[in-house]
Amino acid sequence: MQKLIAVSLSVLSLSACSLVTVNPLLQAAGLVGSAASSMASMVPNTPQNTIVFAHAPIKEICIEWNGAVALSDFIPSLQTELQRHGVASRVYDAGTQPGNCPVTLAYNAAVKWDTKMFSDEYSPYLTFASITLRKDGRVLGSGQYRGDNVTQDKWSSTTSKLGPVVDSLLISNPVTEGSARASNVAFSGS
Numbered sequence: 001m002q003k004l005i006a007v008s009l010s011v012l013s014l015s016a017c018s019l020v021t022v023n024p025l026l027q028a029a030g031l032v033g034s035a036a037s038s039m040a041s042m043v044p045n046t047p048q049n050t051i052v053f054a055h056a057p058i059k060e061i062c063i064e065w066n067g068a069v070a071l072s073d074f075i076p077s078l079q080t081e082l083q084r085h086g087v088a089s090r091v092y093d094a095g096t097q098p099g100n101c102p103v104t105l106a107y108n109a110a111v112k113w114d115t116k117m118f119s120d121e122y123s124p125y126l127t128f129a130s131i132t133l134r135k136d137g138r139v140l141g142s143g144q145y146r147g148d149n150v151t152q153d154k155w156s157s158t159t160s161k162l163g164p165v166v167d168s169l170l171i172s173n174p175v176t177e178g179s180a181r182a183s184n185v186a187f188s189g190s
Contacts (some may be wrong), residue, residue: 005163046164050152052141060088061133062101065096069109071124078107078157081166085173103140106132116155125157131165141169 061082063075075091082089089105090099112129115121127147133140147154147182153161167175 055140058103061103061105063105065089065091071111073158081163084175085170086176103135126161143168
């Protein structure tokens with residue numbers, strides 16, 4: 001018993017740095033794991049709840065304006081992603097669908113506000129988007145983007161968040177040459 005007390009007292013007299021030793025191999029493995037998980041979480045979420053019915057390639061889409069979506073780059077980002085697939089688009093006011101546009105796109109989105117790192121100014125960011133394509137009133141496809149608290153894509157561009165959803169809905173339209181998304185080019189390995 002006296003031996004146990006003596007050992008306990010000698011351990012307590014040591015500094016905390018001496019008590020904890022970190023294996024360099026474990027530390028390196030932890031850093032690699034942390035870096036890999038950080039990189040994976042920076043990739044935008046994949047589309048969710050996607051349903052797409054077979055359809056011919058689409059040449060033009062009329063986008064129904066949704067004034068409740070308070071994100072100034074939503075429509076330009078959506079149009080950029082449509083253009084990547086060779087689809088021309090125009091926007092019309094809700095309830096005034098042009099008669100010469102058989103394919104329409106309706107959307108809804110949620111926006112939150114927060115401060116970016118090293119900034120005191122609040123900025124909006126997209127947390128949810130739902131897109132539905134219709135042809136002559138019949139649903140061609142529907143998909144969603146959902147940001148979650150686990151991923152790091154909070155401050156990713158609206159274009160990079162909408163891109164995978166548009167890609168999943170326009171499977172009949174290949175991506176046109178020279179219009180690959182910058183984030184895809186950076187990770188392509190070429």
